[in-house]
Amino acid sequence: MATEIKFEQVNYWYQAGTPFAVQALKNIDLHITPGSFTAVVGQTGSGKSTMIQHLNALLKPSSGTVTIGDQVITNETNNKHLKPLRKKVGMVFQFPENQLFEETVLKDIAFGPQNFGVSEADATALAKRMAAEVGLDESLLSRSPFDLSGGQMRRVAIAGVLALEPEVLVLDEPTAGLDPRGRLEIMQLVTQLRDEQGLTIVLITHQMDDVANYADHVLVMGHxxxxxxxxxxxxxxxxxxxxxxxxxxxxxxxxxYELQQAGFRFDTMPLTVDELADELAPQLQKGANSHE
Structure with a gap:
């Protein structure tokens, strides 16, 4: 899989051409490499959600170009040509469980592929495979998605997107509203999907620990x-x-940084708990030895 993503001089206005026009994106140039894990951060209203909606052409640029794989999207692109792109780029919105609607988990996961013309039998087989992929027990497939826990419902929603077999997975605050354990499980799942399926991951998040632990590239949006x-x-x-x-x-x-004020020294500022432990261990050992 090798879906490269490029934005070139992308501008976007809401309600363009009216007295209420608001420019939400200004001259965005970016490049997301295949197989990478890109985190998008920034304050509320910084343009993060507007930007990621260009990744599967839910929004088209007012000016400039968005290139996804071999597809170039401009303001003139005909919507008829965008359906294959929506299969290639899977979008998991914030609180995706709000988009569940079928009577069983299995039917909900199979809905997307059937919508793209996959037979019911093949879509069901695919749904079972994707449910297993996201760690949903087979016993849950015949239940209503609304009988599940928040974390399980989110897994159903992610499985429904994966059933389209995308090359890029875009997640908008996938851990919002989950407890620490649920958050960790979802982030581990996302990382596993990237490693096992070679997916390109684009993650919007306010959780800087998740950025430090999982991302290899960060885009910071502002105004x-x-x-x-x-x-x-x-x-x-x-x-x-x-x-x-x-x-x-x-x-x-x-x-x-707080320990630095107290006299500790760091060759490299640690980003994760493991890095912090590695940096501190020799200093604490040295301190203990000096008191013996």
């Missing part, structure tokens, strides 16, 4: 512009810049 991009280490290397843009630090990095 409709792409204001910074880079690896998590590059993005989190400047706490003052993050604070100025009302963005947080991963908890391990925040703790490390």
């Amino acid at each position: 409709g512009e792409l204001i910074k991009q880079g690896s998590p280490r590059e993005i989190f290397s400047d706490p003052k810049w993050l604070e100025a843009h009302q963005l947080g630090l991963p908890s391990a990095t925040k703790f490390a």
Whole structure:
């Protein structure tokens, strides 16, 4: 799978050409490589959701071009030509369980493929496979999706998107409203899907720990512009810049900066709990030895 994503000078206005026109995206240039895990961060209203809706042409650019694989989308692109793209780029919206509607879990997961012309028998087989892929027990398939826990309902919604066999999986705050364990399970699932199926992952999140633990590239949006991009280490290397843009630090990095004020030294600022432990262990051991 090799679906490359490019935005070139993308602008988008809501209610374009009316007195109420609002520019939501301004001159966006970006490149998402196949198989990468890209996190999109920024304050509410920064343009994150508008930007990701261009990834499967729910929105088309007012000007500029969006290229996904071999498909180039402009303001002139005919909607008739977009159906294959919606199969290639799977979109999981925030609180996706609100989009469940079938009487059983199995029918809900099979709905998408049938909508794209897959036979009922093949769609059912595919739905069973994707349910197993996201860790849903077979005993749940005949139940109503509304009888499940929040985390299970979210897995059903993700399985329904995976049943379209996309090459890119776009997730808008996939852990919103879940407890810490549910959040961890969903993020581990997303990582597993990327590793096993070679999916390109695009994740909108406010959880900086998830950015540090899982992403390899970060896009920072602000007031409709792409204001910074880079690896998590590059993005989190400047706490003052993050604070100025009302963005947080991963908890391990925040703790490390506080320890630095107390005299601890870090060769590299840790992003994760494991990195923090590795940096602290020799310093704590040295301190213990000096007191013997």
